[in-house]
Amino acid sequence: MVFARADETAGDIPLRDITVHPNGAATLPEALQNVSRFSREELEDTFLRLQEENLTLKQYTRKQEDKIRRMATKLTRLVKDHQQSEGARDVEMEELMEELQEKVQELEKQNEGLARRLLAAKQQHTPYSHIQLRPPQTQRPHTHDSITTTHSQSRYTYSILFYSILFYSILVYSILFYSILFYSILLFILLCSGIIVVCCCCCF
Known part of the structure; x- marks a missing residue:
């Protein structure tokens, strides 16, 4: 609708006859001469018509932006509703998961207690009364072995x-x-x- 109005008014605007040089640019005196062919009233009418068309285009642009915002909001709501419907769980399954998690936590606590008891028993039955410290150069290579032994003990x-x-x-x-x-x-x-x-x- 706006573009149709722009096409209708475009026929009323006289075209400027500008001679173009071989390089494609018009000289300033020729442009001024073409403008001077129109009267002041015609230039004012053209300016007012272009200004009105500019305002109409701005209003149309704002309406389109509002429409885009509404569509984006609706799309985000639909996506959230879809995610909530997919993420809805059964109450019994949630209770079962909670019970299993509690059992796992209890087993982990029992495992930690057994590991501590096993470590204490090993320390009690060790044949050495004290542990001999070694230099850092000889002590570092055994860190991996100690980690593997602790992992094997926990397993x-x-x-x-x-x-x-x-x-x-x-x-x-x-x-x-x-x-x-x-x-x-x-x-x-x-x-x-x-x-x-x-x-x-x-x-x-």
């Missing part, structure tokens, strides 16, 4: 803890299973004895 204690927990869980489940089996057999025997007593009473 060993963690494996011991894991297998002990597994053993105790299997033991508890087996005791529970056999107790249920025992009580079911006892209940079956009592039921059979009750049936036999009832049959004997009916016969007599």
Whole structure:
């Protein structure tokens, strides 16, 4: 719409006949001569018309900027809603994750305690009454070995803890299973004895 108006008004503006040199630039006296062909009223009308078109273009630009802002806001809202819908979790899964995290923390604490006990036991059973310090040149190469030994000790204690927990869980489940089996057999025997007593009473 604005461009159509610009095209309509462009027909009313007379074109300047500027002679161009071979290098493509017009001389200043010729430009002044072309401007002097128009009257002051025509120049003022042209200026006012161009100013009005400039204001119209500015208004159109502002409207387009506002529209772009609204579309960007709507897009960010849609993206946030989509992320929230995808990131929504089930309550039971969250509770299960919390329980597992608590169990992991407890196991880590137990692992640390076992590692401290193991280290204390090793220090008690060491055959040397004191530790002989070595120069820094000979002590630095053993830092990697000490780190690897601590890692291996932590892995060993963690494996011991894991297998002990597994053993105790299997033991508890087996005791529970056999107790249920025992009580079911006892209940079956009592039921059979009750049936036999009832049959004997009916016969007599």
